[in-house]
Amino acid sequence: MNAADRQLERWQDQFHTWGPCGLLAVGTLLAVTTSDLTGGTAAWCATGALVAAAVVLQLWHGPRRGRRTPSRRGIVYYALRWAIAFALTWLNPFFAFYAVAGYFDADEVIPGTRQQRLGVFATSVMVAGSQSGGMPIRGATQWAVFAGLLAANNALLLVGTRIALQEEQRSRDRAVTITELERTNTALQQALDENAALHAQLLVQAREAGVADERRRLAAEIHDTIAQGLTGIITQLQVVANTPDPGTAREHLGRASDLARQSLGEARRSVHNLAPVALEHDGLPEALDKTVAEWGRRTGVRSEFTLTGTAEHLHAEVSATLLRIAQEALSNASRHARAARLGVTLSFMGDEVTLDVRDDGRGFDPVAVPARTGGGGFGLDGMRARAQRIAGSLTVESEPGQGTAVSARVPLVRHE
Ligand SMILES: Nc1ncnc2c1ncn2[C@@H]1O[C@H](COP(=O)(O)OP(=O)(O)OP(=O)(O)O)[C@@H](O)[C@H]1O
Ligand SMILES: [Mg+2]
Incomplete structure (x- = not known):
């Protein structure tokens, strides 16, 4: 009221x-x-x-x-x-x-x-x-007038009552409409409040997702530049420490300092968000070819690069992603596989590009990969995250004693 x-x-x-x-x-x-x-x-x-x-x-x-x-x-x-x-x-x-x-x-x-x-x-x-x-009342005339007035009074009262009842009904209807409107308004206000809360929640989630994504990207960059380089350097220095031959030691020291220089360069480039140095002058097929050949020389494993389909000039992000995945797969092969042979294949297939890295090493059970620790275990996840960031996917096929096949599949995006 x-x-x-x-x-x-x-x-x-x-x-x-x-x-x-x-x-x-x-x-x-x-x-x-x-x-x-x-x-x-x-x-x-x-x-x-x-x-x-x-x-x-x-x-x-x-x-x-x-x-x-x-x-x-x-x-x-x-x-x-x-x-x-x-x-x-x-x-x-x-x-x-x-x-x-x-x-x-x-x-x-x-x-x-x-x-x-x-x-x-x-x-x-x-x-x-x-x-x-x-x-x-006296006399017939007055009685007649009285009867007429009585009838008129009651007729007027009847009409008046009708009108009053209709008016009452109308106000009741109006009250119902107003109540209905108020209810709708309350529901609307509630929906608006919920919407605002949802909006705020979405903003928080988007910010958190952005932070988590950037952290993953940085982790992948550090892993694929500094950590990989340092792992290689340690391997070379271990050989130096264990060899009595000064010539061999010098050779491995040279490789160690080359690796240090390369990793430093890559780390600097990734800080500036530049493409890997291998892609500075070459397209992806040439860069992969050189990387595989250099890896073979360093590890002594028989390795081979194959290109299938017609090579296209890829978008820088796609090339960088596939090169980084290849580098990590090669790094894993040298560290864990003890392989005799390794093959890298780059295939251009319609609107997709695939990269396969296969070795005949000791293999592992991809389902039973131990949880990530401070000491490592970031490589496979990092490769997968890189592929997914450009709408691609990564599969790892391996079995103990049966070698390992890492396969990345990404959409073919041409260089602008
Ligand atoms: N080619 C391979 N042959 C045999 N085992 C492999 C191969 N690739 C990966 N693995 C196994 O999978 C595990 C996880 O690999 P991942 O690259 O994620 O981590 P990591 O190489 O151990 O550490 P890092 O974070 O330095 O890469 C390895 O520890 C290894 O046991
Ligand atoms: Mg690894």
């Missing part, structure tokens, strides 16, 4: 409590000023007594709380008021002003529609009686 409705209800409350008194005052004033009382002092006394009784009745009923709920007490009040009003109207028709109060509150104080109608009809008898010239 809004403020305007509350105000209206308060006003109606006051009207039903004090309205009959006001109407009684109007009737009394008109009766006194027109001095139309017949019957002399006795009539004046009767009128005074009745007015006093009406005031007392109003005070008895009026200021009570809950007086506007239909009840037995309401019937008593209505009937007593009717009787006083009837007597007053009999004495002077101007008291019909007071009698009219019965039209306004029948439905407020009398329980049951039939009884309410009866009350209103009884009121209309007094009103029509005074309209037809006052009671008692």
Whole structure:
């Protein structure tokens, strides 16, 4: 209920409590000023007594709380008021002003529609009686006028009630619509709030995903440049430490310092987000060819590079990804495989490029790869992450004693 409705209800409350008194005052004033009382002092006394009784009745009923709920007490009040009003109207028709109060509150104080109608009809008898010239009704003409006025009064009351009922129904419908609208608004507001929360959550997730992605990228760069280089250097230095021959030692020291230089160069390039040095002047097939040949020389394993399909000038990111994957697969082969032969194949097949690195070494169980530790185990994951970053995939096929095949498959994106 809004403020305007509350105000209206308060006003109606006051009207039903004090309205009959006001109407009684109007009737009394008109009766006194027109001095139309017949019957002399006795009539004046009767009128005074009745007015006093009406005031007392109003005070008895009026200021009570809950007086506007239909009840037995309401019937008593209505009937007593009717009787006083009837007597007053009999004495002077101007008291019909007071009698009219019965039209306004029948439905407020009398329980049951039939009884309410009866009350209103009884009121209309007094009103029509005074309209037809006052009671008692005398002669056929006055009776006819009275009957006509009674019918007219009741017809008007009927129309008035209809209109009031329709209006009431309309306000009920309006109230239902408003409630419905309020519910919809609340639901909408809730949806908006949820949306805002979801948006905030998505932002946090996107930021976290970005941070995690960058961490993976940096880890892969460090692994494929510095860590791989250092692993190679350690291997060379171990040979130096174990050989008595100064010539062999010099040769391996030279390789170690070459590796250090290369890794430093690669690390610097990756800081500046540049392509691997092997791709600076060559395309991917040439770079792979050279890398495989150099790896073979260094490890003494018989190795071979094969190109199938028609080579295309690849996007720098695709070339760098495949080269890094090949370098890690070669590094794994030299560290873990103890292979006699190794083959690298680059195939251009329609809108895909595949890179296969196969060795005939001791193999391993890809499902049982030990969990990553601080000491290593990043290579396979790193290769897979690199392939996935450019919408490709990586598969590792291996079995103990059966060699290993690493295969990367990426979409063919041409150099712009
Ligand atoms: N060609 C291969 N032959 C035999 N075993 C291999 C081969 N490639 C990988 N493995 C096995 O898979 C394991 C995981 O390889 P991965 O490259 O992920 O880690 P890592 O080489 O041990 O360490 P790093 O993080 O330095 O690469 C290796 O430890 C090794 O046991
Ligand atoms: Mg590795």
